[in-house]
Amino acid sequence: MLIRLARGTVYDPARGLDGVRRDIYVRDGRIVADPGPGATIDRDIDLDGAVVMAGAIDLHTHIAGGKLNLARAMLPEDHRHDPLARTGRTRSGTGHAVPSTFATGYRYAQMGYTACFEPAIVPANARHAHLEMGDTPMVDKGGYALLGSDDFLLGLLAEGAEQPVINDYVAWTLAATQCIGIKVVNPGGISAFKFNARRLDLDEASPHYGVTPRRVIAALTRALEELGVPHPLHVHTSNLGVPGNIASTLATMDAAEGRRIHLTHAQFHSYGTEGERGFSSAAARLAEAVNAHPNVSIDVGQIMFGQTVTASADTMRQYANRRHAHPKKWLCMDIECEAGCGVVPFRYRDRNFVNALQWAIGLELFLLVKDPWRVFLTTDHPNGAPFHTYPQLIRLLMDRGYRRRALEAIHPDAQKASVVGALEREYSLYEIAILTRAGPARILGLTDRGHLGEGARADITVYDDHPDRERMFRTPRYVFKDGRLVVENGEIVDVAWGATHVVRPEYDRSIERRLAAYFERYRTVRLPNFAIADDEIAADGRGRLIVEPCGRRSA
Amino acid sequence: MSEARPSQRHVNVVCPFCGLGCDDLEIASDARGVRVEANGCPISVSAFARAAAETAAPTIGGAPAAFADAVARAADILDRARAPLLAGLGTDVAGMRAALALAERLGAALDHMNGAALQRNAKVLRETGWVTTTLSEVRNRADVVVLLGGDVAARFPRFYERLIERRDPLFPDTPATPELVFLGGAAPRDLPASPSAAHVLPCATDALGEVLNALRALVGNRALQASAVAGIEREALRALAERLTGARYAVFVWAAGLLDAHGDLAIDAAAQLVKELNRTTRAAGLPLAGRNGDLTANQVALWQTGYPLPLRFARGFPEHDPYRDSAERLLARGAADALVWISAFEPLPPPAADIPTVALVRPGTQFAAPPAVGFPVATPGVDHAGHVFRCDNVVALPLRRLRAAELPSVAEVLDAIAARLGAGSC
Numbered sequence: 008m009l010i011r012l013a014r015g016t017v018y019d020p021a022r023g024l025d026g027v028r029r030d031i032y033v034r035d036g037r038i039v040a041d042p043g044p045g046a047t048i049d050r051d052i053d054l055d056g057a058v059v060m061a062g063a064i065d066l067h068t069h070i071a072g073g074k075l076n077l078a079r080a081m082l083p084e085d086h087r088h089d090p091l092a093r094t095g096r097t098r099s100g101t102g103h104a105v106p107s108t109f110a111t112g113y114r115y116a117q118m119g120y121t122a123c124f125e126p127a128i129v130p131a132n133a134r135h136a137h138l139e140m141g142d143t144p145m146v147d148k149g150g151y152a153l154l155g156s157d158d159f160l161l162g163l164l165a166e167g168a169e170q171p172v173i174n175d176y177v178a179w180t181l182a183a184t185q186c187i188g189i190k191v192v193n194p195g196g197i198s199a200f201k202f203n204a205r206r207l208d209l210d211e212a213s214p215h216y217g218v219t220p221r222r223v224i225a226a227l228t229r230a231l232e233e234l235g236v237p238h239p240l241h242v243h244t245s246n247l248g249v250p251g252n253i254a255s256t257l258a259t260m261d262a263a264e265g266r267r268i269h270l271t272h273a274q275f276h277s278y279g280t281e282g283e284r285g286f287s288s289a290a291a292r293l294a295e296a297v298n299a300h301p302n303v304s305i306d307v308g309q310i311m312f313g314q315t316v317t318a319s320a321d322t323m324r325q326y327a328n329r330r331h332a333h334p335k336k337w338l339c340m341d342i343e344c345e346a347g348c349g350v351v352p353f354r355y356r357d358r359n360f361v362n363a364l365q366w367a368i369g370l371e372l373f374l375l376v377k378d379p380w381r382v383f384l385t386t387d388h389p390n391g392a393p394f395h396t397y398p399q400l401i402r403l404l405m406d407r408g409y410r411r412r413a414l415e416a417i418h419p420d421a422q423k424a425s426v427v428g429a430l431e432r433e434y435s436l437y438e439i440a441i442l443t444r445a446g447p448a449r450i451l452g453l454t455d456r457g458h459l460g461e462g463a464r465a466d467i468t469v470y471d472d473h474p475d476r477e478r479m480f481r482t483p484r485y486v487f488k489d490g491r492l493v494v495e496n497g498e499i500v501d502v503a504w505g506a507t508h509v510v511r512p513e514y515d516r517s518i519e520r521r522l523a524a525y526f527e528r529y530r531t532v533r534l535p536n537f538a539i540a541d542d543e544i545a546a547d548g549r550g551r552l553i554v555e556p557c558g559r560r561s562a
Numbered sequence: 563m564s565e566a567r568p569s570q571r572h573v574n575v576v577c578p579f580c581g582l583g584c585d586d587l588e589i590a591s592d593a594r595g596v597r598v599e600a601n602g603c604p605i606s607v608s609a610f611a612r613a614a615a616e617t618a619a620p621t622i623g624g625a626p627a628a629f630a631d632a633v634a635r636a637a638d639i640l641d642r643a644r645a646p647l648l649a650g651l652g653t654d655v656a657g658m659r660a661a662l663a664l665a666e667r668l669g670a671a672l673d674h675m676n677g678a679a680l681q682r683n684a685k686v687l688r689e690t691g692w693v694t695t696t697l698s699e700v701r702n703r704a705d706v707v708v709l710l711g712g713d714v715a716a717r718f719p720r721f722y723e724r725l726i727e728r729r730d731p732l733f734p735d736t737p738a739t740p741e742l743v744f745l746g747g748a749a750p751r752d753l754p755a756s757p758s759a760a761h762v763l764p765c766a767t768d769a770l771g772e773v774l775n776a777l778r779a780l781v782g783n784r785a786l787q788a789s790a791v792a793g794i795e796r797e798a799l800r801a802l803a804e805r806l807t808g809a810r811y812a813v814f815v816w817a818a819g820l821l822d823a824h825g826d827l828a829i830d831a832a833a834q835l836v837k838e839l840n841r842t843t844r845a846a847g848l849p850l851a852g853r854n855g856d857l858t859a860n861q862v863a864l865w866q867t868g869y870p871l872p873l874r875f876a877r878g879f880p881e882h883d884p885y886r887d888s889a890e891r892l893l894a895r896g897a898a899d900a901l902v903w904i905s906a907f908e909p910l911p912p913p914a915a916d917i918p919t920v921a922l923v924r925p926g927t928q929f930a931a932p933p934a935v936g937f938p939v940a941t942p943g944v945d946h947a948g949h950v951f952r953c954d955n956v957v958a959l960p961l962r963r964l965r966a967a968e969l970p971s972v973a974e975v976l977d978a979i980a981a982r983l984g985a986g987s988c
Binding site: 081086107108142337344350536546 | 576656688724735840870956
């Protein structure tokens with residue numbers, strides 16, 4: 008089956024194509040070269056100038072695992088007004104802030120997304136996360152395993168273990184949990200909270216282990232570099248949400264010692280203490296540091312106004328934020344000598360000074376970080392806002408008139424405390440394609456995703472070039488997944504299942520003997536039952552594993 | 563070759579028969595059946611043994627029938643039903659996925675046989691939330707463990723062995739054995755070290771909430787006027803409150819199924835007490851559950867629909883009304899006109915109901931009256947691989963196939979029925 012997408016306007020930053028009229032050919036799920044005049048084209052679709060991009064990739068979206076099921080159990084009211092009925096083709100479900108898995112897949116695809124990465128998989132909960140991702144249709148999936156507050160790693164660091172041992176443990180974790188990257192959340196802090204510490208700064212020794220968060224960052228960034236894992240350490244820094252946390256955020260950058268590091272939902276970590284309320288934007292300071300450090304990337308974690316729920320492994324900070332819960336209920340959980348989870352429902356209000364400034368801080372980060380390859384479009388779904396707000400966020404970035412009008416609607420003191428109104432920058436379609444396609448693919452090491460070159464998987468989104476960018480990005484004209492037309496004018500016309508991307512760096516297997524003994528002595532699952540076998544992901548015939556290559560690279 | 567199959571020994575086997583999720587069983591399987599040879603408990607020894615030599619044919623009206631005929635008959639019953647109910651739901655992840663797919667097509671309601679107990683926890687989670695923990699944390703951190711309302715060991719036999727009688731917790735500050743407090747129920751007789759009298763505070767199960775609320779007042783330094791609460795002296799409560807405030811990591815354990823009909827009130831009181839303690843120290847709850855796949859069914863329901871059990875699909879999308887749609891009430895008020903009963907772990911018959919019933923059950927199930935259609939099904943973790951959730955709702959465990967199975971799984975039967983829907987009567 009040969010498909011031609013004729014006369015589209017192609018935005019493909021990985022190949023430097025900025026709005027170029029091109030035909031694209033698709034055969035057997037991949038993009039192929041122009042087969043020449045003699046070839047039989049089975050399906051010819053005239054795009055007549057419509058915008059063509061690779062399928063979008065969300066590198067940080069909480070779509071699967073225990074914390075989301077806890078949020079669903081706690082908030083049935085989140086779903087009541089957003090039911091999704093079954094059709095002959097699609098399953099039923101529910102949407103809003105924590106959608107059901109089917110709704111998650113359908114709605115991402117309906118927005119032109121073809122891959123989603125769950126950024127916080129507690130290893131003990133990894134099998135659960137993969138079971139949920141197995142029930143998430145339409146998109147490719149992958150996850151980042153959570154380390155950095157686990158007792159095994161903290162124990163290694165406390166005893167002064169050599170770096171190769173840490174590398175083996177990290178590589179084993181990636182293999183056992185079937186993940187593509189490593190995340191650290193409030194390094195050491197989740198463990199510290201179990202010992203009743205209520206804060207842990209970057210250079211503070213953790214309870215019991217005496218290990219500083221800085222040491223955790225150094226050890227893990229080095230491990231990933233030495234293992235050749237494409238995605239740098241994905242870091243939720245210390246002191247989330249605390250006024251003045253810009254200091255520890257900047258210090259965390261330094262803790263990477265020049266190695267690559269990704270700071271996630273940076274908006275929540277870019278706060279100063281100025282002003283009469285003691286809460287101010289430090290976005291300019293963060294952006295300046297990002298601009299000056301090519302080893303650093305960020306995703307923003309934009310907040311959008313409305314009801315949502317925050318679900319995070321950062322029990323220390325979630326516990327502290329419980330008093331902001333709306334509605335007034337919250338939960339925390341300590342998990343398996345590895346991490347934790349806290350679920351706090353939130354309603355961000357535009358007339359609340361802090362929320363309004365958080366919104367502005369996110370936009371400042373987008374507009375002040377110069378290199379679009381090192382900033383990614385996220386709302387930390389659902390923590391800053393549900394993912395279905397992305398089209399509106401894209402319009403805020405692309406349309407400064409719209410942005411100014413939105414700014415005028417928020418708390419007046421927050422307007423004054425932000426430089427957003429003075430920022431003229433408007434993102435181009437080319438830059439949006441970097442933020443949502445080419446950039447995420449590159450930083451995740453996905454060589455055949457996020458671009459439209461020959462050999463790429465044919466994950467393709469076609470948009471009408473509507474001047475209202477929100478409308479444009481809300482409802483693509485076509486979405487292709489692995490070469491199959493799956494969405495047409497917002498309707499799902501075919502159901503795809505997507506693959507799970509993992510990495511498997513080499514390691515010395517003798518670490519497993521040590522781990523097996525540790526698990527048997529202290530933990531409540533044995534090592535052979537802890538690791539997830541390949542056929543558990545592929546078992547039902549829908550799932551598929553793709554092992555992405557690792558290789559040593561320079562910082 | 564299959565005739566003379568030698569005995570196979572399996573190690574690190576996961577037991578799916580209670581929610582503790584023990585995964586260290588050693589099991590032998592041969593022509594005579596499946597036996598637990600090490601690390602068993604009364605539940606696992608009998609449940610794995612019962613799994614021996616189970617073969618049976620489907621039945622229609624109690625008479626043996628071909629599988630295809632039974633499937634056609636079941637599909638016909640469900641095609642005719644206007645308000646079918648899928649209940650029991652004693653199955654693994656794959657079985658629950660199939661049950662949800664079938665229920666959605668039928669516009670059916672679903673509930674688990676442990677639905678009443680599930681609701682006691684669900685209500686507290688939904689209304690206030692809580693602070694909880696998992697087995698490995700209890701194993702290494704708990705210095706005080708308060709057991710609410712009776713001896714959990716009857717339902718979770720290796721609870722003490724695995725979490726309390728630990729020899730070497732990870733942290734040297736954690737005592738080798740935590741202080742055990744029995745609140746509301748008697749202490750079990752066979753503990754290696756019997757707890758001191760001060761640590762056994764009996765009260766009626768339905769007074770647990772009152773006692774826990776009094777403890778919370780004392781922990782929060784609020785005055786308690788009563789000299790005794792539910793028969794427990796104020797001074798005994800005060801001593802316990804001090805012990806809890808002084809603990810580093812107190813854990814409150816309950817099994818919702820062992821509480822009374824208003825057990826949600828006790829759980830709510832425990833949740834609020836734990837939250838109060840966390841203002842100054844650390845404490846957590848440990849709700850025990852997981853028998854007959856209740857947590858597994860609930861987890862799959864949550865991610866596939868956004869709602870916990872019970873569910874209904876009558877309008878083509880999932881809806882959740884825990885009062886209206888409990889299986890017990892639907893059957894009691896005659897609001898269901900066909901029943902699919904699923905019990906793959908234990909040979910439990912469907913509840914008595916005067917409606918056509920399709921039963922997917924372990925072989926050997928004793929029916930009061932033969933079901934319209936009966937499918938003897940394979941046991942997850944014995945006859946086929948699969949997944950179940952452990953009591954803490956965090957750990958999903960892999961189940962293995964321990965013997966060559968001839969019986970179909972729950973998922974296979976339900977998928978076959980779904981494929982026959984709308985095909986007309988046989």
